[in-house]
Amino acid sequence: MDKIIGIDIGGSTTKIAGFYNGQIVSPLLVRATDPIASVYGAFGKFLNINGLSISDIKRVMVTGVGSSYITDRIYGIPTGKVDEFNAIGMGGLFLCKLKKAIIVSMGTGTAFVIADNKTVKHIGGSGVGGGTLLGLSSKMLNVRHFQDLIETARGGNLANIDLRIGDITSDELVGLPPETTASNFGKISDLATPADYALGIINLVFQTIGMLAVFATKMNGINDVVLTGNLTNVPQSKDIFEELKKLFGVNFITPENAEFATAVGAAICFNENLPFKEIKK
DSSP, rough: OOOOEEEEEOOOEEEEEEEEEEEEEEEEEESSHHHHHHHHHHHHHHHHHHOOOOGOOEEEEEGGGGGGGOOOOOTOOEEEOHHHHHHHHHHHHHHHTTTTEEEEEESEEEEEEEEEEEEEEEEEEEESSHHHHHHHHHHHOOOOSHHHHHHHHHHHGGGTTTTTTHOOSSBBTTOOOOSSSEEESSSSSOOOOOOHHHHHHHHHHHHHHHHOOOOHHHHHHHHHEEEEEEEGOOOHHHHHHHHHHHHHHHHOOOOOGGGHHHHHHHHHHHHTTOOOOEOOO
8 A cells, every 4th residue: 555644844833644444543753943854753653553563654655834844754754845836736625525616725824726536736925824813813802823823812892892794884885784794893892802813914815815705706706615734724714704604705625634635635646647846865
């Protein structure tokens, strides 16, 4: 059995997934500030969980910003570097079983690609992402961790934070319900609670990402948007994307294992013979 390992090396997290027999195997995440340490830690943990040895692995494929630090083969196993956008696109398509889609990778920032079988095109990105969530929550709420922000936002009321269409007009606007956001943080009430602020921050980030995705669908004639990356684990995002789906008819999809899409895509790129750089040493 040909066992291929895909590894997505980020700035603070590394994700690893096995890919063989057309299936994803044991995806997992480790946190470390040192990319090399995180790769070897993730790899060792993966082998241990699956009862595998180094000799069982045919190929390792790395991607992500931290892959630039990988200059030697992982434990002597044939190792290749995959362009991150190719990995995002191929992983997103595989997870949702589509032939063509816009794939959105939501990490510290946000990347947008169009994937079509073996063709992946990077169409742009935004600095608004997980870094924005944590930066704003740190300064506004003294909350510095994703899970704490998620918990703080429970029970929040956006009516105390955002200016809505219903706040500025009594007329019915076609396609824009009264609760549609007119201005994020445009109506901060003196009675706003930390939960309100936390939900407002989350809403700001995901509405921005969602609207950029909507614009991408209109410009490229593609209605399916696959959401991937760590931010897919923020539960409040589901309602935000659902509202955008109702407003604009865009099909937002969050597949199972969405946070591991790029790691999976790195392995798939090898299977699909997409270009990659072989590490010689």
